[in-house]
Amino acid sequence: MFSITALRSFVALSISLATAIRGQEWSVYAESPGLNAAVPFSSSVLSTFKEPWSRESYGLPTFAAAPPLRCIGVDSETPYDVAVLGSPFDTTTSYRPGARFGPNGIRQGSRRIHIASVNINMKSRIADDLDVVDCGDVPMVYTDNKVALRQLEAANKMILDHTSLRTYEGKSIAKDGKFHPRVLTLGGDHTITWPLLRGVSEIYGPVSVIHFDSHLDTKKPGSMPNSPWNPGEEIPVSHGSYFYFAHKEGLLAPDNKNIHVGIRSAMTSWGDYVNDYEVGFVVSHAEEMEEIGWRGVVKKIRDTVGDNPVYITLDIDAIDPGSAPATGTPEIGGITTREIKKIMQGLVGLKVVGADIVEVAPGYDAQSELTQIVAANIGWDILALMAKSPLVE
Template sequence: MTDQTPIGPVDSSKVPRFAGFATFARLPRIDEVERADVAVVGIPFDSGVSYRPGARFGPAAVREASRLLRPYHPGLDVSPFAEKQVVDAGDIAVNPFNIGEAIETIQDTAERMTADGTRLVTIGGDHTIALPLLRAAAKLHGPVAMLHFDAHLDTWDTYFGAPYTHGTPFRRASEEGILDTEALSHVGTRGPLYGKRDLEEDRRLGFGIVTSGDVLKRGIDETVDALRQRIGDRPLYISIDIDVLDPAHAPGTGTPEAGGMTSRELLEILRGLRDLNLIGGDVVELAPAYDHAEITAIAASHVAYDLVSLLSLGK
């Protein structure tokens, strides 16, 4: 590339969508461009799961399901691949046998990739990966606001004495001071807990909660207004566990819970966050072995596309 005009996806009128390398949305690889404003990167890691494994295959499944994504987003009125140079940065290869080492590798790589201003949309992998990504974000921006879309709180202390799992990243992040405790919220939570104390400890860490039932009762507009007021203009990180969706919309995940949001609700909420100071995000916990007809992978690819689109519009 010899100028600053972004290189976009492969032309589907010349190369069929089912042909060629499976990069996200058929975008160029990071080694094919001189710069990257937004990089989509996979982290095929699921050693932190507590129930069904398989999210290590999530990045590959999302790339395959993203072949049908097109360059214009009518819901946000933006052509993200024309506004910014968006690339597929491949996968971060991490040690599947050592969670501590994997976390260090993810943080180090994310810090290196974002040092020049590139912003990341990360495809997991299990939710353990959010902790090192948040650490890297806080190195650049200080404590960050966060919206956490998930069926679960992920603020438990340990599992079997292990402090770093997919159920503990936001407890660790809060303890480490890398989250802005005035601007945190879970969205879409539901299902049984170990006890009422889970909610009390979560509140003590600074989180607000918008349950999936709240979204149903309040509607999209009221939900978005409440989230925007909580976040303000702070640097914002969005972490999305695909199990925030009801199993009817996302069967391919490790810890499904009944009564979740629809894919339409999730996408509309994300689009309502336009013009906030988004600095990065992730989509995690897609386990394609439990998927049917790519239902979950397609949903995850559209969620990632919306994150890319929001970043292309952001500050």
């Protein structure tokens, strides 16, 4: 065994050697041209950071590193082409809540992608064609659905009413002939699509909706037997009925120029299909991915919407829960991540006037943030669709 004296000698020798080695290394660094290692954090070094940070500087976790902008605040007059807008709202859900945390969850999932990176599959570099900003989240109250949705409607309209940074050759498809910013909204439960459609309809008129989901979301409100609502009492909108109200307001393109993609959930009755057709949709079930393939689904979408202005709304439960489990109402047998990417590629050329990604509930996600990453990458592809298709006639 070591004696105390021997142990102390060993420790002293180790310290001396370490000091000598560290001193030698320090002298090497200190002698390097242009580097004074003795004062690595001196004021002379820090002075280089005294200039204001640029819009491209890292800091806030924005969507795909888009520059942050207070679009509905002090920066409201700053022009841009696309606004990423968060909608922290989930109080009209029917099963598992939590999508109010979706906007920042999707931003979290987008940390490894960038609007200035080349999207190989979409053959696009978004930043070359669009000035994209992240406007943060809309302030939405948590205790009154009507007020919260009204706040979202107002914020969305404020953004859409402006003129975009870029203009294009050809006539704008907007009713006023101007070029307006587009909005990619991060939800939030699916009810938010209703007030968002009000905004785009004012600019472009009724739009064809491409609705990726496992549920129809066109349910006609009505009292069930033993309903807790009194006779004649208003039944509030939910994330399963908002399209019914949108149809009643004339926000959807007529003549069944709207389409659901990925449908596979249980129905209340066969009458749900009748009501859905009356609301203005045709249906592509999830099983069609096996039967006609993604090319067949793309053809069905394009044949349905034609040359109309298009609004894309994607409920993350359209994707199979094996790839995107963190959602309020998961259904097995969904679209794969590879299939959704191929479908997005097949939609290039459509006049996408706006979009949303909804029902991401990070609290149910795996530690790997799988659902958030899937949603973020789909959002990146949607921005590429916008970049490749100017809104001209």
